[in-house]
Amino acid sequence: MTxxxxxxxxxxxxxxxxxxxxxxxxxxxxxxxxxNIADTVAGLVTADTREVHLDVDQANxxxxxxxxxxxxxxxRAARTHDPAAAVTVHxxxxxxxxxxxxxxxxxxxxxxxxxx
Numbered sequence: 001m002t003x004x005x006x007x008x009x010x011x012x013x014x015x016x017x018x019x020x021x022x023x024x025x026x027x028x029x030x031x032x033x034x035x036n037i038a039d040t041v042a043g044l045v046t047a048d049t050r051e052v053h054l055d056v057d058q059a060n061x062x063x064x065x066x067x068x069x070x071x072x073x074x075x076r077a078a079r080t081h082d083p084a085a086a087v088t089v090h091x092x093x094x095x096x097x098x099x100x101x102x103x104x105x106x107x108x109x110x111x112x113x114x115x116x
Contacts (some may be wrong), residue, residue, distance in 0.1 A: 010059065011037050014116050019048050024090075024102050034066040037087035038073030048082040067099035070082035075108055084107045088112050 010029055014022040021044045025037055045052065052074055056062065062070065073090070078085040088110040092100070100106045 002056045011031050011040055012018040013044075016053075018054065019050040021045055021049055021051070022053045022055075024116060025060060026058040027060070029062060029064065029066055029070070031065040031069055034060035034062070034070035035073070037076070038070050040089070041074060045077045049078060050085055052078040052085065052087045052106065053090060054088070054093075056093075056096060057115065061093050062099060064099050067096055067105075068103055070107060071100065071103070075105070079084060083108040088096055088111060090114060090116055 010025050010027045010033055011028065012024045012026065016022040019042060023044075029037065041052065041054070054074060056068075071087075075087050078087045081115055087108070089096070089100070090112045091114075092111055097106070097111060100109060100111070
C-alpha cells in the first residue's frame, strides 16, 4: 500500500509504457478511499497520457458511491488533456460492473477480464 501524507492509499502503481497509467487497487475501498485513489491517479495523468488502466480484482466489491467517485474522477482526469483517452477497468466483479452500467459508465469506460 502506498502512503501519502497520513492517508493510506490502497493503490499500487505498475510499470507502464509511455502514455499509459497502470494501477491496481487493493483491500476495502470505501467512498473516502475512492476519492483519495482518484486524486492520486489524476495527479499521474499528463498531457501525454492516452490510456488509464485500473485493476480492481484485489479490492472489495465497490459500493455505488465508491464506484461513482472513483470512475467518474478517472474518466475526467484521463480526458482532461485528450478527449479520446481510453480508460479500462480490469477484472471488476459483477457488482462493480453493475454499478458501471447503472451510472452509464459502461459506454465510456472499457472493461477487461485480463490482468494488467
